[in-house]
Amino acid sequence: MATENTAETEELSLPRSRQANERLHALIPGGAHTYAKGDDQYPENLAPVISHGRGAHVWDIDGNRYIEYGSGLRSVSLGHAHPRVIEAVRRELHRGSNFVRPSILEVEAAERFLATVPTAEMVKFTKNGSDATTAAVRLARAVTGRPRVAVCGDHPFFSVDDWFIGTTPMSAGIPAATTELTVSFPYGDLAATEELLTRHQGEIACLILEPATHTEPFPSSPLLPQPSAVRCPQSSGDPTPGYLAGLRELADRHGCVLIFDEMITGFRWSEAGAQGLYGVVPDLSTFGKALGNGFAVSALAGRRDLMEQGGLRHSGDRVFLLSTTHGAETHSLAAAMAVQTTYTKEGITARLHALGERLAAGVRDAAASMGVGDHIVVRGRASNLVFATLDENRRTSQQYRTLFLRRLLAGGVLAPSFVVSSALGDADIDRTVEVVAQACAVYRKALDAADPTPWLAGRPVKPVFRRLP
Incomplete structure (x- = not known):
C-alpha cells in the first residue's frame, strides 16, 4: 500500500x-x-x-x-465532515428522515433560508440544481405563456434537462424542436440582449444566467462562437456596473422573468448570494452546492406571486413546480441550516x-x-x-x-x-x-x-x- x-x-x-x-x-x-x-x-x-x-x-x-480544491464541484465550501454540519445531521438521523406529511423541519429550514436570502419571499427545496433551474424555467413559461428560454451563452452549465443539454455537443436523444426553443444572449452585453428580445418579441419567457460570470478557462457553450485564441484576462467575474440593473429593466420592459442561477454564487459571493451583494433582485433564483456542504439539497426561491402558482392558494391553473420524494429529507435540511449558521457566525x-x-x-x-x-x-x-x-x-x-x-x-x-x-x-x-x-x-x-x-x-x-x- x-x-x-x-x-x-x-x-x-x-x-x-x-x-x-x-x-x-x-x-x-x-x-x-x-x-x-x-x-x-x-x-x-x-x-x-x-x-x-x-x-x-x-x-x-x-x-x-x-x-x-474545488471540493465536491464547489459544494463542500466548509471542508469535509465539518463538525457543526455533521452534528446537525446526526441529530436528525435517529428521528427519521422522510414522512408521509411535512416535517416541522421544513418550515424551520424555509424560515432560515428566507432570513438569509431576504430578497426572496418563498422557497421550495429539492435535491439537485437541475431540478431547481428546470422548475424555474417551467414556472416562467407558465406565467408568461411563452415558449422560448434565453440562456446566457457565456455560462457553461444550467441543467441536465432537455431545454439546456440539447444546446450542447451531447445532444443525442433530444428532439430538435425542443432545442430550437432555447436561444442565447452574451454576458455583459445589454444591446445584444435587447436585440434578441426584440427579434423574438413576445416569445421569450425568461432570461436565465449566473449573475456573475463563472470565468471558465475557455468558453464552453456551443451557443456562442468559439474564438481561436483566448487571452484569459485576470477577470474578477464581477458584472460591470449597471449590467444586472439593465437586465432587470429589460426583463420588465419585455415582460419576461429574470432568473439568477446562484448555484455557485450563492454563499460564495455573500450569504444572500450575488443578488444580495449587487443589490439587484431577480424574479426567481436557484441555490445549491454550498447550501448543504456536500449533502444533497438545493432550492428554488423567488417572488410570492410567481411561486404560489405552484401552490394551492391561487385561482388559476396549477403549475407542476416541484414534487420530489426526497426533496425534504430532514438530515439534508438540517445540514443546510447548519451551513447558514456557520456562514453567518464565522464570516x-x-x-x-x-x-x-x-x-x-x-x-x-x-x-x-x-x-x-x-x-x-x-x-x-x-x-x-x-x-x-x-x-x-x-x-x-x-x-x-x-x-x-x-x-x-x-x-x-x-x-x-x-x-x-x-x-x-x-x-x-x-x-x-x-x-x-x-x-x-x-x-x-x-x-x-x-x-x-x-x-x-x-x-x-x-x-x-x-x-x-
Missing part, C-alpha cells in the same frame, strides 16, 4: 485507483455519477479514487493524501475571499518567477478561482492542462480548479504554491520545446462537453 508521502514524490502511481476505475466503468456509465468527475478529466492513469476526506484534505484508496464568505486572494497571489508570483506568467492564468472571484493553461501561442491547451495537473498530483495537490474551502490553512496554501512553482518549472521546459507531449505520459485530458467519447 502506498504511503502518505507517495503523492509528494517525483512520479505518482495509483494501482488501486486504476483497478477501481475499471470497476467503475464496468458498472457505471462514464465511470462516475457526474461527468466533471470522470477519469477523462485527469491525466491517464492518474485519476485518484477517494477513500475519505477531512477538512481540506482527501485520501485516495492507494493511501495518498492531497490538498483538495465564512470573507474567509473564502481571503484564502483565495492569498492563493491567487502566490500562484501568479510562482508562475511569473518561472517565466510562465502569461501561460498559467488565474482568474475569477477570489472565492471561486479557476485557472487557464495556455500554449506557446497563448491559446487554451488541454495538453498543457494535462502536464500541469500531472505535476500538481505528483506534489499532493488535487486541483481541477483553485476553488477554495474555508478549511484550508496557511500551510496548505504555502504548500500548494510550492507545488505550483515546481509544476511551472516543467511547464517552462515544455514551452521551450514547443511540445508538451514528452511530459504527458498518455492522452490529454478532455473537455466535458464533446460529441464523441
Whole structure:
C-alpha cells in the first residue's frame, strides 16, 4: 500500500485507483455519477479514487493524501465532515428522515433560508440544481405563456434537462424542436440582449444566467462562437456596473422573468448570494452546492406571486413546480441550516475571499518567477478561482492542462480548479504554491520545446462537453 508521502514524490502511481476505475466503468456509465468527475478529466492513469476526506484534505484508496480544491464541484465550501454540519445531521438521523406529511423541519429550514436570502419571499427545496433551474424555467413559461428560454451563452452549465443539454455537443436523444426553443444572449452585453428580445418579441419567457460570470478557462457553450485564441484576462467575474440593473429593466420592459442561477454564487459571493451583494433582485433564483456542504439539497426561491402558482392558494391553473420524494429529507435540511449558521457566525464568505486572494497571489508570483506568467492564468472571484493553461501561442491547451495537473498530483495537490474551502490553512496554501512553482518549472521546459507531449505520459485530458467519447 502506498504511503502518505507517495503523492509528494517525483512520479505518482495509483494501482488501486486504476483497478477501481475499471470497476467503475464496468458498472457505471462514464465511470462516475457526474461527468466533471470522470477519469477523462485527469491525466491517464492518474485519476485518484477517494477513500475519505477531512477538512481540506482527501485520501485516495492507494493511501495518498492531497490538498483538495474545488471540493465536491464547489459544494463542500466548509471542508469535509465539518463538525457543526455533521452534528446537525446526526441529530436528525435517529428521528427519521422522510414522512408521509411535512416535517416541522421544513418550515424551520424555509424560515432560515428566507432570513438569509431576504430578497426572496418563498422557497421550495429539492435535491439537485437541475431540478431547481428546470422548475424555474417551467414556472416562467407558465406565467408568461411563452415558449422560448434565453440562456446566457457565456455560462457553461444550467441543467441536465432537455431545454439546456440539447444546446450542447451531447445532444443525442433530444428532439430538435425542443432545442430550437432555447436561444442565447452574451454576458455583459445589454444591446445584444435587447436585440434578441426584440427579434423574438413576445416569445421569450425568461432570461436565465449566473449573475456573475463563472470565468471558465475557455468558453464552453456551443451557443456562442468559439474564438481561436483566448487571452484569459485576470477577470474578477464581477458584472460591470449597471449590467444586472439593465437586465432587470429589460426583463420588465419585455415582460419576461429574470432568473439568477446562484448555484455557485450563492454563499460564495455573500450569504444572500450575488443578488444580495449587487443589490439587484431577480424574479426567481436557484441555490445549491454550498447550501448543504456536500449533502444533497438545493432550492428554488423567488417572488410570492410567481411561486404560489405552484401552490394551492391561487385561482388559476396549477403549475407542476416541484414534487420530489426526497426533496425534504430532514438530515439534508438540517445540514443546510447548519451551513447558514456557520456562514453567518464565522464570516465564512470573507474567509473564502481571503484564502483565495492569498492563493491567487502566490500562484501568479510562482508562475511569473518561472517565466510562465502569461501561460498559467488565474482568474475569477477570489472565492471561486479557476485557472487557464495556455500554449506557446497563448491559446487554451488541454495538453498543457494535462502536464500541469500531472505535476500538481505528483506534489499532493488535487486541483481541477483553485476553488477554495474555508478549511484550508496557511500551510496548505504555502504548500500548494510550492507545488505550483515546481509544476511551472516543467511547464517552462515544455514551452521551450514547443511540445508538451514528452511530459504527458498518455492522452490529454478532455473537455466535458464533446460529441464523441
